Amino acid sequence: MLADYSSISDIEKHAFADKTLTCYRNPIFISGSGGKLLWHNVEFQEFASKYMSGKSVQQVADIIINRKGIAEQNDRATGFSLASKAAENSPPTDFWVNLSRLMAGEGAELNVCQISKTPSASRVNADRNYSLAAVINQIGRKLDMSYRLDETLKIILIGATAGEGLGFNRAFLLLYDSDSGLYKGEIAIGPSDGHEAGAIWSELVGAHKTLDELIDNYNHAAGKYDVKVNNIARRINLPASDLCPALNEVFLTHKPRLVTKGSCQSSGKIGCELFGILGVDSFAAAPLTVEGSIVGLLLADNLITGRNISESDLEILGIFANHAGTAVQRSRMYERLQNKIELLAQANERLKESQKRLIESEKLTAIGKMASDVAHEIRNPLSVAGGYARNVRKKAGEKHEYSEALDIIIKEVDRIEEVLDNFATVSKAAPEERVVFNFSQLVSDVLQMVNSNVVASEPIIDIIEIENNIMVCGSEKQLRNAILAFSKQFINVGGTSIPVGAILKPVGDQASLSFLCKPDDAGKSRIRRVLSNILVSSPLKRETDLVIASEIINQHSGSISIEHGKDRPLSIVINLPIHKE
Amino acid sequence: MQNILVVDDEIELSKLYQQELRDEGFNVMVANDGFEAINLAQKNTIDLVVLDIKMAGMDGLEVLNEFRMKNADIPVILNSAYSTYKDDFSTWLADAYVVKSSNLDELKNKIRELLKI
Incomplete structure (x- = not known):
C-alpha cells in the first residue's frame, strides 16, 4: 500500500487519513529520516505506555530503529525479538519486531515497524525458508554469471557450506567422468577438524557480511584451509551401479537422501567405504541432474558440529543440486566451446602459416625458374662459341699463331660455364640448418592445406593413412616446400577430377610417403594420366618447383621412385631416412 | 658406321655437333625441330639420338x-x-x-658408352 505514495508528504496527507494502516490491530509506527516519528497507531502508544516503562512513542521508536545492526539491513524486512517489562518488577515479555525500510520518492527513507508477540514455530520456519530462498537466489545469480567450471564448482560448495547458505560443515562435489565411467571427487571445501573450523569460520564471519562478498573473497579468506579436504575428495571414486543401497537409491530416484551407516547396512558394496574416507556416520547426498542424467553428486556433512541433517535440509540441498547441475552442464558446454574456439584459432594460425609458406614456395619457384632461364639463354651461345673455339684449336695444332689466343678463349668460356653451373645450383635448394622434426605432422599439415585450397566437394588428396610421430632429420622448411610441390603437382596437372590417395608409414629405416591411386581400374587410369602428364609435360609450360623438390629430397639422402605391380596401385613414392635416437 | 640423329633448333650448335661427331667417325643427321626429328627417324635407321629439350613447337x-x-x-x-x-x-x-657445354667430351663419352664402342 505504501508503494502508492511517492513521498513522505503524500503519506502524511493521505495514508493516515484514509486509514490504510489503521486497520491493523498490532502496534505500528512509521519514522522518517533521522528517526523522526511520522505516524503511529493507538496500539503503538499503548505498547509504549504499557510495556516500555511509560516511555514516549518517539523514545520507543528510537530504541527500535537504533538497535545495533538493524540500521545496516536496508534491503529487506528484518525481524528481531525484543524483551520488555511492563514494570521494574514484572517478568519480561518477548515481542517480535518486524522492521521494513522503504525508499520514498524523494530519496528519503521510511521505517515501517510492526510489533507482535514472539512468532510461532510456523513463522520461524517461514523466515528460515525466506532466508534460504534468498540464499538460493543469490547463489543462482552468481552461477548465472559464472562460465568457468572451477569457479562454478566453488560457488556451489560455498553455497552449501556457508553459514548464510545451507550451513553444512563440509561439502564435496563429484563429477561424472565419461572416460572412466566413475563419479570422481573434484573439489571440496570445509574444515578437516575442529581447529581448522574455528580458523575458517572466524575469518569468514569477521571479514564478510553477505554471501556475495563471501563468494567473491573466498579464496583469499578461507581457500587456504581447503587442502586437506580436497585431498579427501580426490580419494572418492564411485561407479554408477553396484553401490550400497542408500547411494543406489539416490541414483535410482534422482532424489537427495541421508546416507547413514545404518542405511548402508554394511552391504560391502561400493560406497560403504565413504564413511571411512569422510570420517562421519552420516552425510547427505544429492544428485546433480541435467535432462534426466546425473552429471555429478553433491555430498555434504556436519563433521564438526554434528548437527542432525533434517528432511528440510535434504529438500533444500536437492533444489540447490538441481540448480548446480544445470550450472555445471552449462560450464562444461562453455569450456567445450572455448576448446573448439581454441582449436579453430590454432587451425587458423596453421592455415596462415601454410599460406605464408605457400607464398615462399611460389617465390622459390619463380626465382628458380628465372635463374634457370637466364642460365639457359647464356649457355646455348656460349656452347657454340666455346665449341667452335675448341674445334679450331684442335685443328690448328700447337704451332699455329692463334693457338695461344684460342686457349685463352676456351679457358674463359670454361670459367663462364662454371659460373653458370653455380648459378643454377643457387636456384635449387639452399643449404639450411638441419633439425629433428615430426615428419608425420608436416605431411598432414601440407596435405590438409593443399586440400583446403581446392574448390571441390571432396578433397583431391585422400589421406588414407598417416602413421604418427615419424621423425626425420633435415630442413623442415625445405622438406615442407618439397612435399608441397609434389602434392600441388597432382592438383595442377590432374585437376579436381583425379582423386589421389596418400599414405605415410615407415618401411624399414625409411619414411615412405606414397601418392597412389585407389585400387580400382578407374583410379589406376587416373593416376597414369597424372604420371604421364608429369613425365612428358613441357619444361616451358612447367614450374621448376618439382626440380627443386627433387633436389631437396636428394640432399636429404632420400629418393623418389615409381612403384607398380599386378595387384598393387600405381604410386609415386618419396623415401626419406627415419631419424633414430 | 653408326647413325646419330642430332635434334636442336640452335642451328650453329647443330653444325658444331655434326662436325665434331663426324670427326669421331659417326654418320650424323640433323633435325632442327621435333617434327623433323620424328620424320627422319621413321625414314632412317637411327642408332642414337642427341635431343635438345627447349625447342619451338614440339619440345x-x-x-x-x-x-x-x-x-x-x-x-x-x-x-x-x-x-x-x-x-x-x-x-x-x-x-x-648431358648438360650443354663447349667441351663435348662428356657427350662423346656418353655416346660411346651407350653404343658400347
Missing part, C-alpha cells in the same frame, strides 16, 4: 615420348642448357642427360 620431352612409343630401343641422350632438369623425373625416360 624435346614430347619428342622423347614419341620415340619411346614407336622406337623404344633407340638410346636417347637429352642434351639441354637447362642443368636443373638433370635430376627431374620428367627426364627419366631418356637414357642419359
Whole structure:
C-alpha cells in the first residue's frame, strides 16, 4: 500500500487519513529520516505506555530503529525479538519486531515497524525458508554469471557450506567422468577438524557480511584451509551401479537422501567405504541432474558440529543440486566451446602459416625458374662459341699463331660455364640448418592445406593413412616446400577430377610417403594420366618447383621412385631416412 | 658406321655437333625441330639420338615420348642448357642427360658408352 505514495508528504496527507494502516490491530509506527516519528497507531502508544516503562512513542521508536545492526539491513524486512517489562518488577515479555525500510520518492527513507508477540514455530520456519530462498537466489545469480567450471564448482560448495547458505560443515562435489565411467571427487571445501573450523569460520564471519562478498573473497579468506579436504575428495571414486543401497537409491530416484551407516547396512558394496574416507556416520547426498542424467553428486556433512541433517535440509540441498547441475552442464558446454574456439584459432594460425609458406614456395619457384632461364639463354651461345673455339684449336695444332689466343678463349668460356653451373645450383635448394622434426605432422599439415585450397566437394588428396610421430632429420622448411610441390603437382596437372590417395608409414629405416591411386581400374587410369602428364609435360609450360623438390629430397639422402605391380596401385613414392635416437 | 640423329633448333650448335661427331667417325643427321626429328627417324635407321629439350613447337620431352612409343630401343641422350632438369623425373625416360657445354667430351663419352664402342 505504501508503494502508492511517492513521498513522505503524500503519506502524511493521505495514508493516515484514509486509514490504510489503521486497520491493523498490532502496534505500528512509521519514522522518517533521522528517526523522526511520522505516524503511529493507538496500539503503538499503548505498547509504549504499557510495556516500555511509560516511555514516549518517539523514545520507543528510537530504541527500535537504533538497535545495533538493524540500521545496516536496508534491503529487506528484518525481524528481531525484543524483551520488555511492563514494570521494574514484572517478568519480561518477548515481542517480535518486524522492521521494513522503504525508499520514498524523494530519496528519503521510511521505517515501517510492526510489533507482535514472539512468532510461532510456523513463522520461524517461514523466515528460515525466506532466508534460504534468498540464499538460493543469490547463489543462482552468481552461477548465472559464472562460465568457468572451477569457479562454478566453488560457488556451489560455498553455497552449501556457508553459514548464510545451507550451513553444512563440509561439502564435496563429484563429477561424472565419461572416460572412466566413475563419479570422481573434484573439489571440496570445509574444515578437516575442529581447529581448522574455528580458523575458517572466524575469518569468514569477521571479514564478510553477505554471501556475495563471501563468494567473491573466498579464496583469499578461507581457500587456504581447503587442502586437506580436497585431498579427501580426490580419494572418492564411485561407479554408477553396484553401490550400497542408500547411494543406489539416490541414483535410482534422482532424489537427495541421508546416507547413514545404518542405511548402508554394511552391504560391502561400493560406497560403504565413504564413511571411512569422510570420517562421519552420516552425510547427505544429492544428485546433480541435467535432462534426466546425473552429471555429478553433491555430498555434504556436519563433521564438526554434528548437527542432525533434517528432511528440510535434504529438500533444500536437492533444489540447490538441481540448480548446480544445470550450472555445471552449462560450464562444461562453455569450456567445450572455448576448446573448439581454441582449436579453430590454432587451425587458423596453421592455415596462415601454410599460406605464408605457400607464398615462399611460389617465390622459390619463380626465382628458380628465372635463374634457370637466364642460365639457359647464356649457355646455348656460349656452347657454340666455346665449341667452335675448341674445334679450331684442335685443328690448328700447337704451332699455329692463334693457338695461344684460342686457349685463352676456351679457358674463359670454361670459367663462364662454371659460373653458370653455380648459378643454377643457387636456384635449387639452399643449404639450411638441419633439425629433428615430426615428419608425420608436416605431411598432414601440407596435405590438409593443399586440400583446403581446392574448390571441390571432396578433397583431391585422400589421406588414407598417416602413421604418427615419424621423425626425420633435415630442413623442415625445405622438406615442407618439397612435399608441397609434389602434392600441388597432382592438383595442377590432374585437376579436381583425379582423386589421389596418400599414405605415410615407415618401411624399414625409411619414411615412405606414397601418392597412389585407389585400387580400382578407374583410379589406376587416373593416376597414369597424372604420371604421364608429369613425365612428358613441357619444361616451358612447367614450374621448376618439382626440380627443386627433387633436389631437396636428394640432399636429404632420400629418393623418389615409381612403384607398380599386378595387384598393387600405381604410386609415386618419396623415401626419406627415419631419424633414430 | 653408326647413325646419330642430332635434334636442336640452335642451328650453329647443330653444325658444331655434326662436325665434331663426324670427326669421331659417326654418320650424323640433323633435325632442327621435333617434327623433323620424328620424320627422319621413321625414314632412317637411327642408332642414337642427341635431343635438345627447349625447342619451338614440339619440345624435346614430347619428342622423347614419341620415340619411346614407336622406337623404344633407340638410346636417347637429352642434351639441354637447362642443368636443373638433370635430376627431374620428367627426364627419366631418356637414357642419359648431358648438360650443354663447349667441351663435348662428356657427350662423346656418353655416346660411346651407350653404343658400347
